[in-house]
Amino acid sequence: MLIDWNNFTPWASLAGGALLGIAAAMLMFFNGRIAGISGIVGGLVKPRLHDVSWRIAFITGLIIAPLLWQIFSALPPILINTSNTLLVVSGLLVGIGTRFGAGCTSGHGVCGISRLSLRSLIATLSFMFAGFVTVYIVRHVLVA
């Protein structure tokens, strides 16, 4: 296996990960909610009474994060090389898949595994496996 040492950012990634954990702690200890982004967004697609405002508030926080960041420092590189057509296919799969699977990287991958949930572990292994295979096919089978 070839490691990409040039792009490896162990400390920033570890610290960023810890921030995700602290943010999840806040939402749990204050609002009593799991920080699962697909679930939070999905709950707005089919809204229920008295269950809307905290979702909008949390999502607003996510969206303004890069704006706040830019007040203090330049954003780190953010590169999307995927075509718009493929982004639509990808977005559709992410939308349908996370709702059927009842969670994404945050809800299952971070919160679920932290709760020692076997269900979330199986979900996480499933989407990681599919992610690895998809990138392998796109980058090493189709292109080659």
Added chain:
Amino acid sequence: MNKNNFLALLSGLLFGLGLILSGMANPAKVLGFLDLAGAWDPSLALVMGGAIAVGTVVFAIAGKRDLSLLGLTIHFPTARHIDKRLVLGSLAFGIGWGLAGVCPGPALVLLGTGSVKGLVFVFAMLVGMGIFEYLEIRRLRHNK
């Protein structure tokens, strides 16, 4: 904005900053992590590690409580079943994730950077979630 929603917004903000700092908000970096056969960037394993390290402590404490610090009900996931929906949904999500390197949280951060591609992805993701709700309504009606 009441106190509850303000804290949810802060949590979302912190979550977004964590995604930016960790590198998760950069689709090219996510694809570098999913590309085991190429030059592999292991950074995102540390994001998960950092988040889960904090999360394990958080949820061990939260799991013992009934009410949050604001007196709200703690909504702890109760689902434990591992079924076809969970696995197939997660696999579909993983394929979508592997196609563009974007999952729901980073997608919303991308929106905040003003990225048109981020907007395309989020729109498709919302349509995907809408398709899920439509299929659910049809399924429930069929089962009656």
